[in-house]
Amino acid sequence: MSQFLSDAFLPHVPTFIQLFYLLAMSLFIFGIKKLSSPATARSGNQMAAMGMLLGVAVTLFDQEILTFEFIIAGMAVGGILGFFAARSVAMTAMPEMVAIFNGFGGGASALVAWGEFSRADISLWAGQDLATAGLGIMIGSLTFTGSFIAFGKLQGFISGRPVTFPGQNYFNLLLTGVILILVGWFVTDPSNLTIFWSIFGLSLLLGVFTVLPIGGADMPVVISLLNSYSGLAASMAGFVISNNLLIISGALVGAAGLILTNIMCKAMNRTLGNVLFGAFGGGGEARAAEETGGKSVNKTTADDVAIQCSYADKVVIVPGYGLAVAQAQHILKEVAGMLEKKGVTVKYGIHPVAGRMPGHMNVLLAEADVPYDQLYDMDQINPEFKSTDVVLVIGANDVVNPAAKTSPGSPIYGMPILDVEQARRSIVFKRSLSPGFAGIDNELFYADDNQMFFGDAKQSLQDLAVAIKELE
Amino acid sequence: MESLIFNLFIFVLASFVGFELISKVPPTLHTPLMSGANAISGITVIGAVVVAGSVDTGYAQWIGLAAIIFATINVVGGFLVTDRMLEMFKKKEGNQ
Numbered sequence: 001m002s003q004f005l006s007d008a009f010l011p012h013v014p015t016f017i018q019l020f021y022l023l024a025m026s027l028f029i030f031g032i033k034k035l036s037s038p039a040t041a042r043s044g045n046q047m048a049a050m051g052m053l054l055g056v057a058v059t060l061f062d063q064e065i066l067t068f069e070f071i072i073a074g075m076a077v078g079g080i081l082g083f084f085a086a087r088s089v090a091m092t093a094m095p096e097m098v099a100i101f102n103g104f105g106g107g108a109s110a111l112v113a114w115g116e117f118s119r120a121d122i123s124l125w126a127g128q129d130l131a132t133a134g135l136g137i138m139i140g141s142l143t144f145t146g147s148f149i150a151f152g153k154l155q156g157f158i159s160g161r162p163v164t165f166p167g168q169n170y171f172n173l174l175l176t177g178v179i180l181i182l183v184g185w186f187v188t189d190p191s192n193l194t195i196f197w198s199i200f201g202l203s204l205l206l207g208v209f210t211v212l213p214i215g216g217a218d219m220p221v222v223i224s225l226l227n228s229y230s231g232l233a234a235s236m237a238g239f240v241i242s243n244n245l246l247i248i249s250g251a252l253v254g255a256a257g258l259i260l261t262n263i264m265c266k267a268m269n270r271t272l273g274n275v276l277f278g279a280f281g282g283g284g285e286a287r288a289a290e291e292t293g294g295k296s297v298n299k300t301t302a303d304d305v306a307i308q309c310s311y312a313d314k315v316v317i318v319p320g321y322g323l324a325v326a327q328a329q330h331i332l333k334e335v336a337g338m339l340e341k342k343g344v345t346v347k348y349g350i351h352p353v354a355g356r357m358p359g360h361m362n363v364l365l366a367e368a369d370v371p372y373d374q375l376y377d378m379d380q381i382n383p384e385f386k387s388t389d390v391v392l393v394i395g396a397n398d399v400v401n402p403a404a405k406t407s408p409g410s411p412i413y414g415m416p417i418l419d420v421e422q423a424r425r426s427i428v429f430k431r432s433l434s435p436g437f438a439g440i441d442n443e444l445f446y447a448d449d450n451q452m453f454f455g456d457a458k459q460s461l462q463d464l465a466v467a468i469k470e471l472e
Numbered sequence: 473m474e475s476l477i478f479n480l481f482i483f484v485l486a487s488f489v490g491f492e493l494i495s496k497v498p499p500t501l502h503t504p505l506m507s508g509a510n511a512i513s514g515i516t517v518i519g520a521v522v523v524a525g526s527v528d529t530g531y532a533q534w535i536g537l538a539a540i541i542f543a544t545i546n547v548v549g550g551f552l553v554t555d556r557m558l559e560m561f562k563k564k565e566g567n568q
Contacts (some may be wrong), residue, residue: 028512029489035505036496042558045508049551052515059518065525070537074524078544085545086552097553098507101514105546109516111539115523119532128476227510234516239479241519247479248486249515255490256509260502352499359502363557371564377499 005061013061020058021245027051028249032256038372055245091367092324095357099151099223102230106143109233110200113137116240117196127187129240134183136236138203143229145207150223153216154356160216168213169277175206214276220357221264221275228257260358267352269404269415297433300451302460305392305427306467312389314345316381318418319365321355322395322430326457329368332394335461336370338468348374349381349391349418351399378418385422393420393444394429395457401442412440426450429460504557511550517543 005013028051034044060071082101089097113136122130152158165171179202186195214222231253238246265272309315317336323329336346348370354361362375376384385391393400400420403410420426421444430452433445444450453460497505520543524536 029493032490032493032497032505032509035501035508036493036498038498038500038558038561039563041501041504041561042555045504045551045554045558048508048512049555052512052517052547052551055515055518056521059521060525062522062525064522067525067533070524070533071521071540074520074537074540075544078541079548081541082545082547082549083552086549086556089553091557094503094507094553094557097549098510101507101546101550101553102510104542105510105513105516105550108514108520108539108543108546111535111542112516112519112523115532115535115539116519118535119523119526224506227506227513230510230513234513235483237516237519239476239483241522242475242479243518244479244482246515246518247483249512251483251486252490252493253509253513255487256494256505259491259494260506263499263502350499352502355503357503357506359499359504359506362500363503363560366557366560366562369560369562372500372561373564375500 010063013063017058017061018244020054021243024051024055024058025245025248027054028252032252091363092356094360094363095220095223096151096154098227098357099147099154099219102223102227103144103147103151106140106147106226106230106233108140109230109237110137110140110144110203112237113140113240114200116237122190125190130187130190131183132236132239134186134199136233136240137199138179138183138206139229139236140233141200141203142207142210143226143233145204146211146229147207147223147226149208149211150219150226153211153214154219158212160219162215163212168209172206172209175202175209179203179206210276218270218275220353221261221268221272223357224257224261224264225272225276226257228254228261231255231257263352264358267358267416269412295446297445298448298451300427300453302453302463302467303470304451305453305464306471308390308425308427309339309344309392309464310342310468310471312339312344314347314384314388315339315390315392316385316388316423317346317348318391318393318396318400318420319348319350319354319361320394320396320399321361322397323457324355324361324364324395326395328394328458328461329364329370331458331461331465333365333368333370335465335468336374338465346374347376347381347384349376349378349385351378351396351418352416354396354399378416382419385419388423389425391420391423391426392429393426394461397430397442398440400426400428400444401440403440403443406443410440420444421447421449424449427453429453429455429457431456500561501558504554507550507557508554511547511554514543514547514550517547 027047031044031048034040113133182199231250235247235250402421404412404415404417520539
């Protein structure tokens, strides 16, 4: 694009490009800042998108760029694919979508490092350039394959169970070590293409072997971590081509991924090491179901639930992923609306890992037109349970299990939960007494103040809606 | 070597900014945050553009092309899907 500019202006182009990069970076930062409230979040995202557009647009004026056919073709293909993927994906499939996009991002970073390596005169490269190129290829490649394995596990193409073999963790550690040594070797002998290809190949393998042993339920953590990696990969690519915008944006994303990974691990009461190397999931389920023997539960009916809710002052709804599986968000919203018309205060209490990734349940409820000011985080809603008349627990289980606070032997002991048992009455909508994801029996079901409303979540809510109507 | 050190400073400072900014995002918005941040990581498209647009280097162009396709999927898809999600977040009054 620089050929369209006047000769007098040409020497200043690099400066202007940098200034626009500065602007693009500011847009990213302001964009993320605006994500701190649902009211401004959408414009924040659009701001970040503008920053991206600006960054790409001014890059076209880079004097190194002489042909545009490949650029236009690539953007057209990628843009169309991205557009249709983003438009057609179901909100429940968001973890898969993020995994795929992330895989492509990591792959792109690896390709940039490779392309830069093969087009440039590497005899001019300093050791640091080679090192960052090597690391960029490593991180980008393992993000690429790791993300697609994670996608396969979430989709069920690949078994969600941990796939392990003896000594797997040591093998992965060894593989990581070997790749790092190869990167070091590559710095001293960049013309040796065998080393270069080995870094590429082994890193792709490492991505596969790192994610395969992790259980399907932990995939969101993995995706978040890989998201952080793809940020790092972008930063590395930025080091290679000395581009501050890439370095900064990559660092922002890297930080975002790490924070979210940390939040998820805390909410699940696990350490990152345990997620990555623990091969959690599978086994253990059989044991819990048998223990339910001697204890009895209070069963309830739609009419009874309708009466209790209609005459309550405050009702808190605790939704879990089971609600989304049953596609019952819309009917739930209707029931909540009917109760509000009767003057009942309705709030939703949402656990950080409700749904399949942090904040997923909020998106699913937003899709059903539940206003976000009715959605309360765990820390906001927990103090309110004491003054709550009725809690409706729908499709959630482990996140309301008091064993997390009371029985030190339990696998979920220490996990932060919603203090549903403090409410005057809790009603659990559930198909049966079967244990949840973690495979642990739930004491809440047998509590005196708790009632069980057995059945499919959607059907139960429809019955409840009818029953509430009949009260009028 | 100075440029490496300089770049490292930028990297570390930006990481701190990232931590500060992102720890203020409420849990309600964590899914859109994840997909939005993911879209930003597609910034690598800028590197891809430079690689694909520089001539006379046969196969590097094809690598660049693949990189552009990958990164554009990441960027366009990421921002659009985030927008789709955030569009649904509505306040009570704005409803109906």
